[in-house]
Amino acid sequence: MRIDERIAQHHGELSPQERKAAASLLEHLDDLATYRASELAALAGVSKATMSRLFRSLGYADFDEVRDHLRSLRTPGEPHRVDGTPDLAAHATQEHRAVQRTIAQPGVDEVVRLLAAARRVTVVGWRNSHPVALHLRQQLAHARGDVRLAPLPGQVMGEELADLAAGDAVLVMGFRRRPAGFGAFLREAAATGATVVLIADPTGIEHAAAASTWLECPVQGLLAFDSYAAAMSLVSVLADGVLSELGRPGSARVTAISRTYDRLVEVER
Known part of the structure; x- marks a missing residue:
């Protein structure tokens, strides 16, 4: 499950500060993988502990796991060229x-x-x-x-x-x-x-x-x-x-x- 889907699924269970951190993640999905955890917390205006709790609430072990996932996502709504030949079969499966x-x-x-x-x-x-x-x-x-x-x-x-x-x-x-x-x-x-x-x-x-x-x-x-x-x-x-x-x-x-x-x-x- 993508991180944005996890946030949507667990949004009602998050604390106000975790929701604030989650909103920041959703707004900056493309470049979050280039940050350290402390930098992400500063970007969201929350503590590092809050950011770590959010990751755990979403089912991630730590920020390294989040970073690996984020690297597979592109900026929300921003078209990025797909390298190589698109896997149309995988695309059709995901659409379904x-x-x-x-x-x-x-x-x-x-x-x-x-x-x-x-x-x-x-x-x-x-x-x-x-x-x-x-x-x-x-x-x-x-x-x-x-x-x-x-x-x-x-x-x-x-x-x-x-x-x-x-x-x-x-x-x-x-x-x-x-x-x-x-x-x-x-x-x-x-x-x-x-x-x-x-x-x-x-x-x-x-x-x-x-x-x-x-x-x-x-x-x-x-x-x-x-x-x-x-x-x-x-x-x-x-x-x-x-x-x-x-x-x-x-x-x-x-x-x-x-x-x-x-x-x-x-x-x-």
Whole structure:
């Protein structure tokens, strides 16, 4: 298990100082292997003893074991060229495991019910998260009405937050290299009374407390760029679940939309 996954798994068991140290590890995975343990502690602003306790809490014997592991990881979100010919078979295996782990989370069913029952659904995503958010909004809009995407090009979020209230759902995509102010937005969204769902890679654990539900979705693979295969599979599972949850009204909406496509000759047949 990668160190970022271990941090996500054990985050709730860590002390506040260990969480502070863990956050530093997640932010600097690429170059941590070049530091000594004392330097890592200084970088995180914690004691060396705290850093050592964190390593043990994560299942490592000592920092040497952590260093060996860190050397195998690249900077979160930063593309690095893969030396030699990529092992595509190993890549496919890891992708398969990531998809299975993501869609099998207990919280998925809870999110499906929320998205089906909410008065309004707002799907939010910036940067790399935006295409995933756009796809989810498109799929949900086939099954139910009043599904919004934010932010729209050239727009900010204040207007979107102004209309939110209890009974609404806000689903936020938060994959790594999130924009500054991401945490502030989550807190503002939660303050409206709407139910907030966060879908993020393991580095998003620091923002999980601001959401009612957090679904972990890994993006780091064996190739140079992040993979969103698990994220897109989760979108399909959520949309399918909502359509099933809504039953006949959802199916009737799909049929009505398809008939409109035909009348407007909008898609190929």
